[in-house]
Structure formats: structure tokens, C-alpha cells
Amino acid sequence: MLKHLTLVTGLVAATNALAETPVLNVYTYDSFVSDWGPGPAVEKAFEQVCACDLQFVSAGDGAALLARLKLEGTRSEADVVLGLDTSLIGAARASGLFAPVAVSAEYTLPVAWSDDTFVPFDWGYFAFVGNKDGVTPTSIRELAASDAKIVIQDPRSSTPGLGLLMWVKAAYGDDAPQVWADLSDNIVTVTKGWSEAYGLFLEGEADLVLSYTTSPAYHLIAEEDDSKQALPFTEGHYLQIEVAAKTASTKQPELADQFLQFMVSDAFQAIIPTTNWMYPSVTPAAGLPEGFNTLITPEKSLLVAADQADALRDVALDEWLAALAK
Amino acid sequence: MRQVAPGIAVAALIAVVVLGALCAVLWRAGGGSGLGPADYAALRFTVVQAILSSIISGLLAVPVARALARRAFFGRSILITLLGAPFILPVIVAVLGLTAVFGRAGVISTALGWVGLPPVQIYGLHGVVLAHVFFNLPLATRILLQGWQAIPAERFRLAASLGMGAGQVARVLEYPMLRSTLPGALLIVFTLCLSSFAVALSLGGGPRATTVELAIYEAFLFDFDLGRAAVLASVQMGMVAVAAVVSLAWARQEGFGAGMDRAIRRQDAQTPLLITQDIVVLLGVSLFLVLPLLMILLRGLPGIWHLPLAVWLSVKTSLTVVLFSVIIGMAASFALSMAAVRIRWLEGIALLGIATSPMVIGTGLFLMIHPFDAPSRYAMAVTVLANALMALPFALRVMVPEMREIYSNYNRLSASLGMSQGAWIKLVLWPRMRRVSGFAAGLTGALSMGDLGVVALFASPEQATLPLQVWRLMGAYRMEDAAAAALLLMVASLAIFWLFDRGGRMDADT
Numbered sequence: 051m052l053k054h055l056t057l058v059t060g061l062v063a064a065t066n067a068l069a070e071t072p073v074l075n076v077y078t079y080d081s082f083v084s085d086w087g088p089g090p091a092v093e094k095a096f097e098q099v100c101a102c103d104l105q106f107v108s109a110g111d112g113a114a115l116l117a118r119l120k121l122e123g124t125r126s127e128a129d130v131v132l133g134l135d136t137s138l139i140g141a142a143r144a145s146g147l148f149a150p151v152a153v154s155a156e157y158t159l160p161v162a163w164s165d166d167t168f169v170p171f172d173w174g175y176f177a178f179v180g181n182k183d184g185v186t187p188t189s190i191r192e193l194a195a196s197d198a199k200i201v202i203q204d205p206r207s208s209t210p211g212l213g214l215l216m217w218v219k220a221a222y223g224d225d226a227p228q229v230w231a232d233l234s235d236n237i238v239t240v241t242k243g244w245s246e247a248y249g250l251f252l253e254g255e256a257d258l259v260l261s262y263t264t265s266p267a268y269h270l271i272a273e274e275d276d277s278k279q280a281l282p283f284t285e286g287h288y289l290q291i292e293v294a295a296k297t298a299s300t301k302q303p304e305l306a307d308q309f310l311q312f313m314v315s316d317a318f319q320a321i322i323p324t325t326n327w328m329y330p331s332v333t334p335a336a337g338l339p340e341g342f343n344t345l346i347t348p349e350k351s352l353l354v355a356a357d358q359a360d361a362l363r364d365v366a367l368d369e370w371l372a373a374l375a376k
Numbered sequence: 377m378r379q380v381a382p383g384i385a386v387a388a389l390i391a392v393v394v395l396g397a398l399c400a401v402l403w404r405a406g407g408g409s410g411l412g413p414a415d416y417a418a419l420r421f422t423v424v425q426a427i428l429s430s431i432i433s434g435l436l437a438v439p440v441a442r443a444l445a446r447r448a449f450f451g452r453s454i455l456i457t458l459l460g461a462p463f464i465l466p467v468i469v470a471v472l473g474l475t476a477v478f479g480r481a482g483v484i485s486t487a488l489g490w491v492g493l494p495p496v497q498i499y500g501l502h503g504v505v506l507a508h509v510f511f512n513l514p515l516a517t518r519i520l521l522q523g524w525q526a527i528p529a530e531r532f533r534l535a536a537s538l539g540m541g542a543g544q545v546a547r548v549l550e551y552p553m554l555r556s557t558l559p560g561a562l563l564i565v566f567t568l569c570l571s572s573f574a575v576a577l578s579l580g581g582g583p584r585a586t587t588v589e590l591a592i593y594e595a596f597l598f599d600f601d602l603g604r605a606a607v608l609a610s611v612q613m614g615m616v617a618v619a620a621v622v623s624l625a626w627a628r629q630e631g632f633g634a635g636m637d638r639a640i641r642r643q644d645a646q647t648p649l650l651i652t653q654d655i656v657v658l659l660g661v662s663l664f665l666v667l668p669l670l671m672i673l674l675r676g677l678p679g680i681w682h683l684p685l686a687v688w689l690s691v692k693t694s695l696t697v698v699l700f701s702v703i704i705g706m707a708a709s710f711a712l713s714m715a716a717v718r719i720r721w722l723e724g725i726a727l728l729g730i731a732t733s734p735m736v737i738g739t740g741l742f743l744m745i746h747p748f749d750a751p752s753r754y755a756m757a758v759t760v761l762a763n764a765l766m767a768l769p770f771a772l773r774v775m776v777p778e779m780r781e782i783y784s785n786y787n788r789l790s791a792s793l794g795m796s797q798g799a800w801i802k803l804v805l806w807p808r809m810r811r812v813s814g815f816a817a818g819l820t821g822a823l824s825m826g827d828l829g830v831v832a833l834f835a836s837p838e839q840a841t842l843p844l845q846v847w848r849l850m851g852a853y854r855m856e857d858a859a860a861a862a863l864l865l866m867v868a869s870l871a872i873f874w875l876f877d878r879g880g881r882m883d884a885d886t
Contacts, residue, residue: 077837080852108852109837113598118837120600125750127836199497204582206598238480239499240582242851249853255480255497368412374583375417 073103074305076294077115077128079209081245081326083108086272088325095317102305111243112209112292113138119147124299129306132171132294132313135209136353137216139168139293140360149298151307155314158333159291160351168293169310171318172328174262175287175348176213177280185257189284190218193258194232201247201256204240205367209290210247211240214260216359217288219366220352226366230373237374263287263346268327271341279346286350292328379797383715386708387725390765394728397740398613404743405606414583415604418591419611425501425576425587426569429508434562436509437516438554440661443654444517445524446642455658456521458665459514464819464873465669466826467511467574468843469862472850473668474498474507475579476675476859483667499581507575512565514665519564523557524550529641536643545644563623570616571733574828574843578850588612589829592735596833602743609739616733624727669866676863679856687861690845691868694825697759697841698872701824702817705764709771709816710809713779716772723776726769734762734829742833752836759831759841763824770823771816778812779805814880818873825869842868 083089083106093104109118112133119126124147134142142148150166157163159173178193178200180186187193193200203211219226238256241247251259262280269275294313296306312318320334323342330338354362411419444456462470477483478498485495498506527549535545573589580586586594588608595605645651716722741758745751751758786804795803828843835844842865849858 080848084852084854107837110597110851117596117598117600121596122750122752122836204598206594234584237582238497239580245853246851249855253481253855371412371414371417371583375414375586376584 071101071103072302072305073105074100074129074302074309075105075107075127076130076132076309077107077109077119077126078132079111079115080108080243082106082133084245086325088321091321091325092318095321096309096312099312099317100305100308102302104309111203111207111211111245113205113212114207114242116142116145117207119297120145123147126297126299128297129300129302130294130296130309133209134168134293134295135213136289136291136293136356137209137212137359137363139165139356141363142295143167144360147298148295149300149303151296151310153307153310153314155332157314157331159331160289161291161353163291165293165356168295169313170291170293170331171313172322172326172331173289173291174264174328175289175351176210176217176260177263177265177283177287177346177348178258179251179261179265179278179280180258182277182279186281188282190221190229190233191285194229194236196236198236198258199238199256200233200236200258200260201238201250202240202260203244203247204242205363205370207242208244208247209292210244210260210262212363213288213290215366215370216354216362217285217352219362219369220288220354221285227369227373230370231376234374234376240374262290262328263348264323264327264329264342267323267339267341267345270344271324271339282346282348286352287348289351289353291331380715380718382711383713383722384719386711387715387722390708390725390728390768393761394732394737394765396744397737398732400740400743401606401609401613401736404602405610411604411607411611414586415588415591415608415611417583418586418588418608419615421501421585422570422572422587422589422615425504425508425572425585426566428501428505429512429569430562430565432505433509433512433516433565434558436513436661437520437561438558439653439657440513440517441520441524442550443657444521446645447654447658448641449658455662456518458662459518461870462511462514462665464822464826464869465511466828466843466862466865466869467507468578468828468846468850469672469826469866469869470510470668471507471575471578472675472846472859472862473670473672474503474510476671477668478503478506483671499579500585503579503581504572504575504585507579508565508569508572510664510668512568513661515568516561516565517661519561520554520557523553527553532642532644540644542644542647542650545642560623560626563619563626567616567619567623570619571612571735573733573735573832574847577828577832578847588615589733589735592739593833596739596742602746605739606743609736612733613736616736620727672859672863672866675856675859677860679860680863683860683864684857686840687842687845687849687857687864690840690842691864693756693840694842694868697756697763698821698824700760701763701767702821702876704760705767705771705820705824706813706817708764709768709775710813712768713772713775714805716776717779717783723772726772729765729768734766734827735833737762737765738830738833750836751834752839755831755834755836755839758834759827760824762830763827764820766827767816767820767823770819774812774816774819775809778809782808810880812880814876814878817880818876821872821876822869825872826865 081087089106096104109115112135115131115133116138148167153169163170185198187196202214205211205215218229222229247259266278266280269278300306314332316334319330319332322328322330323339475498480495480497531549571589572587576587576590588611592605592608595601712722742751745754790800790804826843831841831844846858846861
């Protein structure tokens, strides 16, 4: 009897201890939490230092994350949203759902960074990725004129999709609708997120997929396969900086601050290159992994400033919808 | 003895929920933004794909139904049963199966590659239409087959004794029948295709192939623009209501039922050419229906033993949803069909379930809940409600005629014996209703198991039903897990139907 009572007491105590462990909910995109993504390693590393339970919740791709948060509003369980990018910062700020945070780091981004709310965790250049023995257009225009088949992502739900929208708009301005009209017959399908698009490409559903200049590093390092390449385009390549932010409605503000500071530390940043296959926002002490030196470096980089990106996005999105709905 | 009160209460409740949701949509749409060019494109696409899907399904169904009507062969009844299967097959499963057959890396493309032809691809209008034909060709075939079997066998014998050939029989007997049956079949398929969501979601391929249902979903989850969602929902509501009313006015045929178990001997159709034609048609349609299911089996089987935990959790969620939708759906159907014996128009209340699409109901309920609480907390309750409502018309369609017959046969006798209400239900009604109730419960359960609609709108990232989980796995490009989960979903849907149907028939008195 006593033994049973001890057991019960022990169980109750254990449950209480479990209940007292604070939980940090981080909303992020699908590929971040997948088994081969950064999620599992980040969770392990952060839980060693935080005495907390870090829970990643995958809520679609980057742009869908913001819509999901708007939908949940101040009732959201999210403490941190990880996976927005430079094109979405304006809309995210305007939503009023994010709180400023004091994080300091020596960023190694290609642009100067000062933002009191959105903390960058990695960056990369968008590029079309294909097989080395496949088609090799040298510009968006040439791609649009060719009969190469491509898979892209929906700019309303996915940050790469939105990146291509901004890329075309930044490179072609008022000619962007025509470029999209020319591209529309190349597009096999428009997916909700990056994972699905990249998967369709690997499955052979298309010749090229919209991804990053860093994607071939994955095949090279993880699979020892050098058959994939990113195509350098003469218009230049659009730059993406991925950011995370603390929600204004979080019930764990200190823990969220701690996580965001941890995010720009060596422990997190060293995980990024070979799991998220992007450039880290603070180059880790050990440098970039072998294989990253084989990647193409765009001669010209394009980026619309965050305060103008929002207005341009609305215009470009209408043009995109009009061109592709035909 | 004829208790109508519960039925009237149920009807009133349905009317309140549905009309309440519609009012919420219209009220919100009044303050909503206007439609953009992309929304008009969605509207146009919805109508175009529904027209194409119904015409292609209808035209293909003619030779299939004719072959089934004039041939007796081993496996005929199996084939007719198979024609009923797509009705309870989850859409997302069919999409995966069709991609495995018709995709760029699928069976057809591989075969084309052997003879040096370029691969086909499935995304876009043709993919959407293909999937709709997969679902609706069997339905159209069953409707037409009933038309054929409504032609008395004596007429065919008379035609044979007059020495008529197949062409003359077609002109004198078959064309007049088709003229009255085919338009109804086309309209039913057209109406069903207007509310297409899961097919367009997975095979549409972007803005050029977006249905209005999908646009509603995107307005929620991409833009979080409730006003636009409400405007789109109003458009969808009007469109489907008109189509449903028109098709009901046309179609007086039953979608499923008895009396298809024998073929008529047809002397006119015994030429080698016609025999070959029928064999090709029947083999073709069997292959078209079976191959995608076979591919799900082949692709899903290897992964079924190491499915992620999230899939098993979603199975639990789905089974709970199924249990509650069957309980609610059957209680409502039973009460409604009892009352409908006396008050005929009550049967019509179920049409609200057809005339309003799941997304419209979902949008309305979302708008009603959102100001007060997080809609995701009600995801499962709303899914249960929407699923029960969706299955109601089909359940009533089999239950009401049976109920009428029981009342007309036994009511007077029971009344003269002074039977109490409870004894009447227990001794007379239930034993005789068990068989159809089991069938209706099976339909409700299978439809509820496979539905991917409202739940996609409401569920938070942590919650999922099995169909939603399959779709999320596809989105995260975990194709092996997706195929295995799809296999599980297919087996679950068929098993649920079989269990209820079987349970109803076991030891049944009639």
C-alpha cells in the first residue's frame, strides 16, 4: 500500500515538475522542423541552456505563417515566429502583433542590419536550380522564352514565391506583367510551399525549381551528388534575409528574448548551413562548411528596402495574379 | 403514434445553423471588398471545369452504361459495386493515385518514355477535370444504367423480332431514354463539381486553376481577408443554389438503388464489332478506376509500418469525428425521415446541405465564432457538424422511401393494436429500418472519414484529421508517408462503410 502511495506521490510530483517547465512555442515553416531540417538540433541545443520545453509548430510556408498569426491574433499560442523574410517585414510590423527585442550580434549579412523587432537568422540568394545536364537559360527573360518546365511557389503563402515576385519586379519594373505572361507557359504548377516544389523537381516533374544558390550544397554535402546546379542569371539575384520575431502576446517574454539571442549565437548559427542550407547571419567561428566554396556568387544582388517592399508587393501580386489567372 | 416533433425540431435546428451561417456571410460580405480579376478568373474556371467534367463524364458514361446493360459476364456485379466505390473514396487518396498514374513520373509517362514520347503532366485544368471524371463517370454510369434498365425487356424482344439492328434499336429505344436521363445526370455532376475543393487544391497548379471554394480558403489562410472570403462565399452560395435547384427540377432519378443485377439479352448487339467495342469499353473503365487505387496500395504498403506518430494521432481524431457525425447524422436522419412521412417538404430541408458548400458553411461559422473565441478550438465540432450535414441528403434518400413503406404497410395495424410509441419503434420500425440505416450510417461515416474541407479552414497546426494529415505530408514532400497514410485512409473509409452496412444487415428481419 505504502509502495503504491509513494508511486502516486512520485507521479504527482513528476507531473507538477513537468507543468512547471515553461514551454516556448515557435511557429515556423515545414522544412525547418523536418527530420533533416535545423529543428531537431536547435531544439536539443536550446533546451540544454534554457530549462524549458521548446516546441516547434509548423504552420505552412513563410508567408502563410504571417496570415496564420493574423488569423489567431492576440489569442495565438505563438511566442516566437521564425521564418518571415525581408519582403514580409513591412506587413508584419503593420500587423502590430510583434514586440521589439534587444538582441545584439556581429552580423555577416551582405547588407547593414538594424531593426529593433526582427532578428535575422540566415540569408541566401534565390536562384533556379536544375540538373547539370539539363536546360541552362542565363536570364529570366531567356527562361520565359524557352520551353523549360519550372515549379514555383505561391507568393501568397511562400517566401521563395514572394522572392521571385520581387525579383522580377526589381529587375523589370513596369515590364514585369509581360515577363510573367511569358513565364506562365513554363510553369508546371504553383505550390503552397518550398518543400513541395523542391520535391516535385526531385521527382522529375519539372526541369527547374525556384530555390537558392545554396541548394546544390545540400546535394553535394549530404548526398555526395554534384549533378545539381544553380543557374546564374544576368539580371542579378534577389536577396532573402530570413528573420524571427517575438510576438506581442507572448506569455514567455524572457524566454522568447533568450531564444532570439541564442538564435544569433554560434550554437544555432553553426547548425544552419548544413540543415537549412542557407548562409548563417553570423558566420560561425569554424567558418562555412566545405562545399559552400563551390557555390555561385551572384555578380549583382537585388533587394527592395523593407519599407518599400510592402507597397511593391501588393502591386506585383496583382500583376502576378492577373498574368497567371489567364 | 406518428411522432413528428423531433423531426421538426431537427429541421428547425438545421435551418438555424445553415441560414445563420449564410446570414453571417452575407452580412460580412456587405462590408467586404469587391472582387478582383483573379476572383473572376476563379469563377470562370469553376464553371468551365464543371461544364467540361460533366460533359466528359456524361459522354463516357453512355458507352459504359450501354455495355453494362446489354452484356452478361462474370464479374458484372463486382464491376457495378466498384462503380459505387468512388463515392466513398476520400478525394485526397484519389488525387495521390491519379498522380501516380498520370503524373510526369507516373505509369503513363513511363510507358510513353519507352516509345520515345514526352511525358504527360497532370497539373492544371486537365488534371482537375481528370479527377472529376474519375469520381463522376461511375456516378453518371449508374444513373444511365438505371435508365437502360427502365426500358422494358419486351421492347428489346419486339425490336429483335422486327429484325432491328443495333443502330435502329439505339434510335428507337435508347436515344429517347438518353434524352430524358442524360441531362439530369449532367446537371448532378455539374453541381457536384462546382464545389470542388480538394481536387483544385492539389491538382490545380496555381491561379490559372483556382475554384471559388479554393479562393475562399486562400482568402482565409493566405491573406486573412475575411471580407473577401465572405464575398466569395456569397458568390459560391448563389451559384450552387441555382445549379442545385435546376438539377433537382430535372433529375427525378435515384442515384443508387436496387434492380441492376441482370442484363437483358440483346439479339441486336451480338455482332463481333459491338462485342469487341463493349469489351474495350469495360476493360478501359475498369483499368481507369482500379489502377489509381492499385498504385496507392503499391506505394503505400512499404511505409505503413513506420508511419509518424502524428498520423496515428490524426487517425484517432478522425475516428472521433466519424463517431460523432454518424451519431448526430443518424439521429437527425431518423427523426427527419419519420416526420417526412407525414410532412413531405421536411425532406427538402436536407437539400440545404447540398445547396450550400462546406466552405460557405465553414466561412459562416468562422465569422460567427471569431469575434468571441479562437475558431480552432471548435475545429472538430464544426467538422462533425459539417460532415453530418453533408451526408444528410444521401442518408435521407435511402431512409425516407423505406420509412414511407413501413408506415403504409403497418401503421393501421399497429394503431388498431393500440401500440405505444416506444413499442412501435422497437418492434416495427427499427427491425425494418436497420438495413437501410446501416447503409446510411456507412455512407455518413465514410464521407466523414474522407472529407477535407472545413477542417482545413479551422484546424490549428497541431490538429489534423487523417485527410488533412495526408495533405500536409504531401505539402512537406514526404511522399512515402503520404502514400502510406493515404492507404490507411482508404482502408479506413471502406472499412467504416463495410462495418456499418454489415452491422445493419446482420440478423436483420427484412
